[in-house]
Amino acid sequence: MQILLEQATCEIEVKKSRFIAIACPLSDLSHIKEVVNQTRSQHPGANHVVHAAVLGPKGDLYSYSDDHEPKNTAGRPALEVLKGSGVTNILVLVVRYFGGTLLGTGGLVKAYADSVKEVLKIIKTEALIDKTSFHISMPYHLYEPIKKQLIEAQAVIDSEEFAVEVTLTGTLSSSSFASCASTIYDLSNGSCTLNPIDG
Structure with a gap:
């Protein structure tokens, strides 16, 4: 559609x-x-x-x-x-x-x-693409590589919050969510997880 x-x-x-x-x-x-x-x-x-x-x-x-x-x-x-x-x-x-x-x-x-x-x-x-909303927190030194990964996966980043860590929220096509989450997990040695937001 x-x-x-x-x-x-x-x-x-x-x-x-x-x-x-x-x-x-x-x-x-x-x-x-x-x-x-x-x-x-x-x-x-x-x-x-x-x-x-x-x-x-x-x-x-x-x-x-x-x-x-x-x-x-x-x-x-x-x-x-x-x-x-x-x-x-x-x-x-x-x-x-x-x-x-x-x-x-x-x-x-x-x-x-x-x-x-x-x-x-x-x-x-x-x-019409099925999209998944997400949020992810990361230490400052991983901000650039993780953001680059999200942009390559054609994610739309809605907000960036810089506090003790950097937190990004946005949307990503549901079909590429799992592979993007896996890449980020590997990139951060398991310290950062791309979390889906329900609703």
């Missing part, structure tokens, strides 16, 4: 109706209402703000709304495109400004699905 890195927006026009698709990173389904309300306030003249969202490591949590479009002509087709995209932790809003011509159910389904397809073409994503 891929996850969305940053917000992206694009617009299509169908028979004078404007469809503005906005893709946003999403960490929790409970945030959707707030984002929808913000978007409504930014587009006070819009007729509909439809949403579709996919969430979770397996992309198996969903949310969608037709926002007063005929049932299953807006949110559902938008969601189906999202589900097929391999992207998770994503919310796509489609803002519709009615252009005066009714599109019919088939036309609506196509317009909302196409809006999502277009925004998916321009989004930036990265692979």
Whole structure:
């Protein structure tokens, strides 16, 4: 699965109706209402703000709304495109400004699905990697070699605390945690351990 890195927006026009698709990173389904309300306030003249969202490591949590479009002509087709995209932790809003011509159910389904397809073409994503948080304490003389080892393992160091010893906290891909921990243990002659943080 891929996850969305940053917000992206694009617009299509169908028979004078404007469809503005906005893709946003999403960490929790409970945030959707707030984002929808913000978007409504930014587009006070819009007729509909439809949403579709996919969430979770397996992309198996969903949310969608037709926002007063005929049932299953807006949110559902938008969601189906999202589900097929391999992207998770994503919310796509489609803002519709009615252009005066009714599109019919088939036309609506196509317009909302196409809006999502277009925004998916321009989004930036990265692979969803299972990460493990860690902390490690070490004497000052081991700080440089251990930090170098962590950086080589592509760890992200969130904080460094210099007290009696140096303590680092950060995250590391779960798949490389064991080998990195083993290397650090050997490097320090068994005096330093890379400790996972639960939760």
